[in-house]
Amino acid sequence: MQLGIVGLGRMGGNIARRLTKAGHACVVWDRNEGAVNELASEGNTGASDLAGLVKALDAPRVVWVMLPSGAPTEATISELGTLLSAGDIIIDGGNSFYKDDIRRAASLKEKGISYIDVGTSGGVWGLERGYCMMIGGDKAAVDHVDPILATLAPGLGDIPRTPGRDGRDPRVEQGYMHCGPAGSGHFVKMVHNGVEYGLMQAYAEGFDILKHKDSTELPENERFSLDMADIAEVWRRGSVVSSWLLDLSAIALAQNETLSNFSGEVADSGEGRWTVMAAVEEAVSAEVLSAALYSRFRSRQDHTFGEKLLSAMRFQFGGHVEKKSGS
Amino acid sequence: MQLGIVGLGRMGGNIARRLTKAGHACVVWDRNEGAVNELASEGNTGASDLAGLVKALDAPRVVWVMLPSGAPTEATISELGTLLSAGDIIIDGGNSFYKDDIRRAASLKEKGISYIDVGTSGGVWGLERGYCMMIGGDKAAVDHVDPILATLAPGLGDIPRTPGRDGRDPRVEQGYMHCGPAGSGHFVKMVHNGVEYGLMQAYAEGFDILKHKDSTELPENERFSLDMADIAEVWRRGSVVSSWLLDLSAIALAQNETLSNFSGEVADSGEGRWTVMAAVEEAVSAEVLSAALYSRFRSRQDHTFGEKLLSAMRFQFGGHVEKKSGS
Amino acid sequence: MQLGIVGLGRMGGNIARRLTKAGHACVVWDRNEGAVNELASEGNTGASDLAGLVKALDAPRVVWVMLPSGAPTEATISELGTLLSAGDIIIDGGNSFYKDDIRRAASLKEKGISYIDVGTSGGVWGLERGYCMMIGGDKAAVDHVDPILATLAPGLGDIPRTPGRDGRDPRVEQGYMHCGPAGSGHFVKMVHNGVEYGLMQAYAEGFDILKHKDSTELPENERFSLDMADIAEVWRRGSVVSSWLLDLSAIALAQNETLSNFSGEVADSGEGRWTVMAAVEEAVSAEVLSAALYSRFRSRQDHTFGEKLLSAMRFQFGGHVEKKSGS
């Protein structure tokens, strides 16, 4: 089927490629003309602006917005709201905050425009592996764009099937799920990322404990010098902790066992933060997901004011003189 | 090759079966005579006591102890120390604390007996999938028992190979690893279990947040009623959080989406606790692994004394009257 | 000076009493007529509605709103915005979210009305001890109401003076502080409550560890049966952990050492949650304040869905059968 795509970065461009390859017709636009030309040379129709993209589509139009969350996505969807007509569909495939989805869907509904939010996982591997998609929106709209979703999804592949799923929605096994009304797709994707932080931190702490087993603070006969790359590899093979993140860790450690090519300053994105806030709003205890987020915050600090206050208190009550700043 | 096996529970019995099937000769003993007879009927040689098992083996003897950690393992290894001779090998395949391994290995070394500790992951799936093994001990002894380890290991299977491992120990890709001296095998397995706790808790918290998204405490237009079984399934397919533990979660949720067949009182075993203690000894921050352990502790409590103290303080400073006990 | 007070609950009523006693003239109103009459009988002027309260005040009018945060406060301040005139001052003494203060102050400023937010700590002890106040708003307005703030504050009392404060704002030593623009008072009070949660949880965990030192899971010669009330008392006297919260704990434990009169279900209010959210917004690691909040969430749950998922995974990979629901 026909689809407009706005935003031709790594994700948007690869989505266009995966769709075109499967016979769908993509009309593409990006503020970066070079990206448009590149995709046009690969069999897509390039547009020169957003209005042009809308014009090039047949009604009911479907436009997939694949832009950085926040202002860029907001502005584009707002403008699309004025360019599109009743019956058309906007898909936000980025990483929007789900409350923004709820607000946008309600506002667009007044004009008869449907809004679908698609949380997409798979990263740079998606072009090849397919994208795991969590989708929110009205049933009719989601059903209408099913051919696109089915193409983007990874499909059954060689992943073993879960027993006991007979009678359940078959799309889920293909790697895409209609989660509920607008916002629910990005909500499920948000929690997915929160879980991702937790899983990553669990491995990080485990390898830290393994790595420091050669610490000279330990009794000499209790020290081991362990091979990080081999441990990651052996855990991939029959152990309880095998996972895709462990596969990736094994690749990285095989390349450079000390990981000396990384600084250890770890970025975080909105989803990890929003997951903690969602837990707080729901009064759900989320120790691990919060600790994983905080660990990233701390990784980007030198020494915190709080830590200096600890030293200051220790000096006050015990006369403990700790390492001085700059000394 | 020939192997003595002491302890024919689920793990020990399946290890004997997997070995016998591959042509190894097992002499087996267990204090439960029925278990011995069952294994004997499957082609193994049954012994009537530990001394008998030792006598039935050719020197250099190799005895695999597969008993509950703590007293049962300690007593058996101690007795084997008196029954075996210089050149023989004891393998502890259970879940011993690695400091016990270090002590035992030093003590047995004085008699010329080698001690190997094997941390084994794979649970009830091991008979079929093979066991992921983390091994500590002297090189000569570990090399001597390689035929047994190679048989028990899962092998390459259809798990994709990690690029960049050329020139590295090929056993690791087969699913078993010689980690270092005695104790290092159980140490790596211990941290493996600590990581396992962290991974499990990350999923648990994520699904808790998803589940409570229908809470009546939330604004009505921000509530979603989400399908737990489908979310677990869709995340298995192309997402960043796919793992074997997620596969198992998907199976459990497909069987019973509310998990009403579980009480939520979660047991913990030594390894999770020892991992936290190891982190403390090494001065490594292990927020997530600790939080995962504490969450299990808390799951087995009704209300803690600490929580009552919180209520008591709130009453004292604010006159807050909280739900009374028994009311 | 003259002050209007809206909301005559425990806090509002006591504020009126403390002010009247010091010679200030309070005009009071509450939707509960009985509360108005009671305060009127104690020397305050009662009003029959909000408009009447405003009419009874001389310009520039000052109205202290002391209502539950959220809808009641919002509605009253909104109505006051229509009843008051340029030059008048609204004080929100409740527990509003500081972002609401920022919004309200900006909106009222267009009408020339000043808005002051006062975060108040001291609980039921405030009438006697005075109230610790954290204040946000324009300097001119805060200075104008200084006589009221000075009366409500605890004053120097017999708390030792901190050395090195010469030349600093003397109001702070009296127990009230102009923190910055509108919202900053409630922000500082919010973090105060976040810290309060953390302090309380630190004591709670410590006493839990002391209490469980008689656990039969411990080796018999390592068990102690400790006296909780005496420990709280002795720590009050010369130890590093002495505090007002410990004083209150000692009172509660002296009354009932097992705290059997408390259920252990601990409520939380907005400030603890907002503090965690503020930390996340600022990318500040707040492990302890979050853990303290989560502990309260968990205290109000029976068994969580997440915990059941842990049990379900353990059953799947290890065949571990844990206590069944309802059994």
Added chain:
Amino acid sequence: MQLGIVGLGRMGGNIARRLTKAGHACVVWDRNEGAVNELASEGNTGASDLAGLVKALDAPRVVWVMLPSGAPTEATISELGTLLSAGDIIIDGGNSFYKDDIRRAASLKEKGISYIDVGTSGGVWGLERGYCMMIGGDKAAVDHVDPILATLAPGLGDIPRTPGRDGRDPRVEQGYMHCGPAGSGHFVKMVHNGVEYGLMQAYAEGFDILKHKDSTELPENERFSLDMADIAEVWRRGSVVSSWLLDLSAIALAQNETLSNFSGEVADSGEGRWTVMAAVEEAVSAEVLSAALYSRFRSRQDHTFGEKLLSAMRFQFGGHVEKKSGS
């Protein structure tokens, strides 16, 4: 009464001074001859070695050991065990691990020597304020040394008495407590320090959140530039979070509001670690006390291996290139 004191560092020396001032007779020894001479010049009897100290005492002898925990304390108590006789008493006033106390007490009991462990809080302020003491040992021995304990304790002072303590052990209000058998004194002191870590971290996080409220990552109208020294001061006055640690924070912040004289690398001692291990042994959830300890561990690291692993995973799945090491 007469007392031998071994170890004349800051704590031991001040204890001798406080006792001598009150009329007790101290025989003192330290491997540092200068410290012995200094105390001798202040009215104590100096000994030239441990044997000399023992000889200078009348039976039943009482020896207070005030040395660094671990090897120095262990060696001295071991030697005292050979120098003293049945009926004599050894007091360990240092920071020994309580399981060492249990072991030592049992061993000395065979010789008829009593062992008392005294956990002491109060730091450098103890000479003036008195020492809060938590005491383990047999009743008879503890009663025998009561005159010394009573002198070292702070006494009632001007700390308000807790209502409802009639009929309870009056020593507790004087600031010293007989907690139970040998080891229990150091156990209670150990948990005291664990709580201390938690309290300190709660303040540290709170002030970190306050400090970062001027972050340029926040919307401009939501930023506040707050005065740390004034906030610490105002919280001392009538608020719920007032405490001695807050008093000390206020002093430190009044001296240097940015705490630029501290590096933020925070040491930890055995008690904080042992408290976490005790919680794990008892299966008590201790999130806050653990997080406080881990925060200190992390404060002394540059970037952890675990954090580099997080970056490595992010690069693998998302192509995220984070700040490179050394760049």
